[in-house]
């Protein structure tokens with residue numbers, strides 16, 4: 001029998017209700033151990049989302065989760081190489097458990113570049129980069145389908161990270177350009193399949209030059225390992241440009257690269273309810289490059 005108290009009266013006063021643009025939503029962000037993904041995790045957590053950190057490097061992933069949890073947010077690290085199918089299955093299972101049966105957002109962000117000119121590109125280079133940037137997002141979305149094909153009145157969002165290389169091509173990046181170009185078709189198909197019945201929004205964000213280890217000098221020594229082979233990341237020193245040098249960044253109207261925080265801000269903007277009528281789009285975040 002009702003005793004006159006409301007549901008709210010029965011809730012302990014120390015419970016913190018999440019506030020913010022993504023309050024109460026559960027977000028998987030792949031490649032969130034560093035760079036754009038880590039910033040995205042931080043900004044999403046600030047807006048009340050519960051974050052599932054997915055990263056190949058367990059140490060970095062845990063560090064990002066720990067920082068979020070220490071500053072009052074909610075995050076869990078689910079490490080694993082996404083090129084291995086079992087890690088995709090495990091990621092979705094862990095996210096659904098963390099989210100008490102709900103997943104609202106996927107940001108397909110994990111990736112790296114493995115460049116070569118066309119006539120020197122190996123099958124391994126091609127297969128790895130196409131798998132990581134196109135096939136992994138597909139498999140993750142397919143695995144998470146039961147959590148997106150729902151009608152509970154809560155928002156659902158998929159954001160696929162692309163690149164100006166995918167929109168315009170880039171010498172030395174045939175594999176990456178092909179894989180990133182595929183994001184637009186993937187995104188639009190999700191928007192058309194899952195929009196009408198389930199109100200799922202899907203968008204692509206194509207970055208230009210964002211300052212992370214992918215665009216730092218190769219001399220900094222960052223690398224990833226593929227089957228024991230070390231792949232150097234970054235751009236050759238001779239191609240590096242300096243902010244403030246009048247001859248640098250002439251292809252960018254804002255005359256500078258973007259920061260990881262600025263890139264993540266664009267992802268948050270698209271994930272948020274302020275973008276509730278935006279779906280199926282490719283949004284360029286480039287400082288105006290390639291207009």
Ligand SMILES: NC(=O)c1ccc[n+]([C@@H]2O[C@H](COP(=O)([O-])OP(=O)(O)OC[C@H]3O[C@@H](n4cnc5c(N)ncnc54)[C@H](O)[C@@H]3O)[C@@H](O)[C@H]2O)c1
Nearest residue numbers: 031033034035036056081082109110111163207209210212
């Ligand atoms: N930095 C740029 O200028 C730029 C431009 C356009 C697009 N992008 C895209 O943005 C995304 C993020 O890149 P970033 O610049 O932040 O690079 P980053 O190297 O700082 O971060 C990429 C993250 O992906 C993770 N990752 C890589 N391979 C993985 C795998 N197999 N399984 C799980 N995690 C894996 C890495 O561990 C890392 O944490 C990438 O998809 C990249 O292609 C970046």
